Amino acid sequence: MKIKITAFFILMSIVSISFGQEKPNVIVIFTDDQGYADIGANGQVDDLKTPNIDMLAKTGILVTSGYVTAPQCIPSRAGLLTGRYQQRFGLDHNGIIPLPLSETLIAERMQEAGYVTGMTGKWHLDPNHQSKEWIIQNLPELKDKKKYSPDDIPFEKKIPYMSSNRGFEKTFQGYGNNFWATYTLNGKEIQAQWIKQEGYRLDVQTDAAIEFIEKNSEKPFFFYLSYFAPHVPLEATKKYLDRFPEEMPIRRKYCLAMLSAIDDGIGKIKQTLRKMGVEENTIIFFISDNGAPLKITMEDKPISFKGGAWDGSLNTPWVGEKGMLSEGGIRVPFIVNWPAGLPKGKVYDRPVISLDVAATCLSLAGIDLPKKLDGVNLIPYLTGVKKDAPHDALYWRFWDQSAIRMGNLKFLKVGNREFLFDVTTAEHETKNLIVDYPDKAMQMKKKLLDWASELHVKGISETEIRREKKWYDHYFQNK
Structure with missing residues (x-):
């Protein structure tokens, strides 16, 4: 064991000598309602166009037994960003509470280690009109109201829970064209405020990530890229739809177009890292927040239908879908890419979980892991320094x-x-x-x-x- 641990630290020393910056940059890409089948690297379907995502796997590690902590977005995101089973702090599922202010997020811990931190895209961890338990405790004047609406939550009550107050110094939080931002896409730093940003939602989220990298690559950075796709409402531009002229269900076509937009974004991010001279020492995690919502029959409803429906994604070969603890709900696309520190083209089949992202990031940042974390540092396992499984259960x-x-x-x-x-x-x-x-x-x-x-x-x-x-x-x- 001592020899194995020594080998790991030698590897880390080589990385630091070769790239000057001892601590690697980190980008966590978290997609939304993307099923296991929908990256080409998983080899399940042949109608995809995800060359840049597949290249992450080809030049990194494809994890085939990668899990998230819940088959639903809010608890899954809470588990990822805290590194703790979200049931430990009462966020079991949507519609209970926001991510408690008592919980410390990865970004806050990375800041303490000297990292500049940022995020863009979906947040969904602040109070909303479905946060019944939180509303009863924090807005007692509403206790007798039978049904809550979004307007019932005063925005000043949300501010402490927003990304800009949860460890993210540079934030461009949003879903479509309205963003809670501390910077603009033309490089201007601003006080946290709502801004309008025209453009296709996925391209905007990519642009926000690129702007952050270009401005913050001189010291270690941590960036959370939370793409709002392929979650409904399904939206895609002609540029991406034209890549899929084949006959197929319309919802599948839009899903593939949205995934193609994400894939283009990852290609641009890699190019930006290369341009800034930090590609080799940047670790990228690519994970989905849960499996695809098939709605059992995968009904091909018109795109004009904006409610809950099949999003066009697939969980093949696993059983079940979003909302279920069968594999289809919690076993997701999972890739780890770090040119300077990980083998290339390796397939890793031991079970890992999104909780491990926090433990891995903190270990690479030189932070002693808090005992309350539930994840493990994956690097010794992915490199082969440790041969046993990362988790007993x-x-x-x-x-x-x-x-x-x-x-x-x-x-x-x-x-x-x-x-x-x-x-x-x-x-x-x-x-x-x-x-x-x-x-x-x-x-x-x-x-x-x-x-x-x-x-x-x-x-x-x-x-x-x-x-x-x-x-x-x-x-x-x-x-």
Whole structure:
């Protein structure tokens, strides 16, 4: 073990000598509702055009068992940015609370290590009209109101929760053309305020990332690029739609066009890093926040329909979709690229999770990992210095579902229904092994219960499923 650890530190020394800057830059790219199938590197479909994303995998590491902490956006983002299971601080799912101010984010810790920090795109961690528990506690004058609207939340109550007050010095937070910003795309620094920015939402988010890199590449930086795609409403320009002239469902076409826009953006970011002389010593994480919402039937609703619908993305080959703790909801595209510090073209199949991003970033920044973090530094595992698995177990709890993965096996509990799967086989979640290995299932359930006993709301559901029933009746009807 001592030899392995020494080898790792030699690697880090080589990086620092070769590139002058000991601490690598970090870019975390988090897409929105993108299924596992929808990067070419995962080899599941052939209608994609993602050459720049695939090049990240070809010149970096493709993680084939990469997970997020929830099959829904707010809790998934909270887990990523804190490095802690979000159930520990009560943010189990959308519609409860914003990301608590008592939690410390990666960006805040990276600032302490001398990093300049920035973000653009989707935030979704401030109070909103669905934050029922928070509203009751913080806006008691609304306690008797049956239904809340966005206008019920005074903006001054949101400001402490905005990205500019959560460790991000340079922020360009927004979804479409309205952005909460501390800088403009022509290089001007401003006080945090709402600004209008014309242009296609994904191109704007790319431009905001490039502007940040060009202005802040002289010292280590941490940038969170939270692309709002391919989440609905589906929007794409002619430039990207014209790349997909084939006959296909219209929602699939728009999804592919949006992913192509993201791919172009990643290509431009790589070019900018190269121009600024920092490409080799910049680590990039590419992850989706959860699986695609298939809505079971993948109905090809008109693009004019702006509500919740299939976003055109695919979770192939996994079972299920967004909202489920089956693989389709939580096993996502996951790439780590660092030319100076990681092997090229490696496929890594041990289970890892978005929690590991925080631990990895802090380790590379030279920060002692706080004991409260749930992730691990992935670098020794991805380089092969450490041969064992990064995690003994990974855990989930969402609505009436809970799950644990240990090695090849996954125990899934949905209300009072229980499953055991070997998710490394061709059958994965199509073959329930619980009758064959009841002792193993019992052991994993106990470990899951022990974890759940540590959470803000303790325990796991033992009741009949509610919101998830339609999904499990469909996807798991014969299991």
